[in-house]
Amino acid sequence: MADQRLKAYRKDTRGNITIISALCMLSMTLCLALAIDSAGQLNTRKLMQAALDSASLTGAKVVARGGHSDDEVKTLVINAFHSNMLTGRGDLTCGTPTVDLDADTGDVSVDAECTYPTMLGGSLTPKTLSIEETSTARGARKYIDVAMVLDVSGSMRGTKIEALKTAAKNGAKMLLDAGQPGDIRVSTVSYSTTVNAGQYGRYAVGEDVDLSGTFGWWEQGCVTERVGDGAWDDRAPAEGAWVTEGYYCPSIPMLPLTASLTDFENNIDYLYAGGGTAGHIGIAWGWYLISPKWEDIWPEDSTPLAYNAHDSAKAIILMTDGEFNRAYHAPYGNSHEQAVKLCEEIRDTGILIFSVAFQAPTEGQETLKSCAGVESRYYEASSDTELINAYEDIAALLTELRLVE
Structure with missing residues (x-):
């Protein structure tokens, strides 16, 4: 009796299309989400780089002119970065940038890390993605x-x-x-x-x-x-x-x-x-x-x-x-x-x-x-x-x- 039921189950193909369609939809959704996240990552990198470049240039200009302490320069650079990031996507979370000043060359280097939520929000992909970027600017030598x-x-x-x-x-x-x-x-x-x-x-x-x-x-x-x-x-x-x-x-x-x-x-x-x-x-x-x-x-x-x-x-x-x-x-x-x-x-x-x-x-x-x-x-x-x-x-x-x- 059990064998007959198993044979009958094997012959019953009703619902196969539904299962296959569901799997395909899942794959398509995942691929679409990954594509969107990839595009979002690229755009975020561009946004961060522009903000970092602007911040490092601001710092280098202040250093070249003189008259400011290292702490004052770093504060100006950090504020410039956050101000520039406010004009971008609103779902970004950025930590405080690291600012390094080179007294010998006048270089101002800025490193920052930002995170943003993924499309599927942790269901099939990581909940967030992190991006790190850096920029170094130099003032003109006297x-x-x-x-x-x-x-x-x-x-x-x-x-x-x-x-x-x-x-x-x-x-x-x-x-x-x-x-x-x-x-x-x-x-x-x-x-x-x-x-x-x-x-x-x-x-x-x-x-x-x-x-x-x-x-x-x-x-x-x-x-x-x-x-x-x-x-x-x-x-x-x-x-x-x-x-x-x-x-x-x-x-x-x-x-x-x-x-x-x-x-x-x-x-x-x-x-x-x-x-x-x-x-x-x-x-x-x-x-x-x-x-x-x-x-x-x-x-x-x-x-x-x-x-x-x-x-x-x-x-x-x-x-x-x-x-x-x-x-x-x-x-x-x-x-x-x-x-x-x-x-x-x-x-x-x-x-x-x-x-x-x-x-x-x-x-x-x-x-x-x-x-x-x-x-x-x-x-x-x-x-x-x-x-x-x-x-x-x-x-x-x-x-x-x-x-x-």
Whole structure:
């Protein structure tokens, strides 16, 4: 009898559709809820990030201006975050943000955690979801030393060199206009087959240079890469730590740090394109121009800031339109290899490197990407306008309040 009942039950398929439909509806409901929660999570992250960015920028601005205690700054930042979150979704519950202040850099970092209820409220999914976000902002530094390292090789002839002149002068004007007289300074070194050290060549090479002579390129103060123990650092010229003389270089010598826009523009106006592309030599001299270890070489008004000077920043703006293709001491590698190593050493000192590839081939782009170190400091310019915009953007980044994380 029991077997007959079991067989009858097995044959009875009434209600199967209802059960299957119920299971499908349950699955669909769960999938829909998860999709809604996922979208809600994304929107919440965006809302939190915007609120945190605004709060960290508020704090960085207050720190840069000075006159407030750490506790006062933290209170302002926390209030700014909560005020911004009030304009978002009303079902969020946010704890008190954690605010960290870096006295050395002026950075203001804000971390926050918020929770919100899920669609199904704990029935089939967690009752709430938690989201953590962070933001770091930095106020503009008061004291800034900048070295512009400019490619004036033969491929820069024509409209390209004119665009570079405009870009460099616009960038310098923005930098110098942003600070009090003397607080921000710019320098420049142009490179082609070598670098023209001008009157400073006698200190760099360790022997007098006849600047008035025209019998050979060395008489103009041309220098190549450094060799020996000083090849990869910025130690000051001394016995056994000289750079070496070169054979052809730009007609205009480098310009040490200056707060005079007129002096800078006069140097830039005389740039002339010609020769090869020894970019690594330009990079090295860009470093020397803003290195405190070279303070005895440069004029008193051009003395570089110390690496750890309070409220300061140092930057190199490097550009090329080609591939680094000239080097003079084979054991040290080709121009690209030397450039990459030099850039690594420079960044280790805290100097920022911004690089601009101006209609450059792939090889040149890769060199400049490596030198910048991070994507946000690398620019590609395919036109004169984009080159000018790049320099103006870099100047703004160096002198304006900004997010760094």
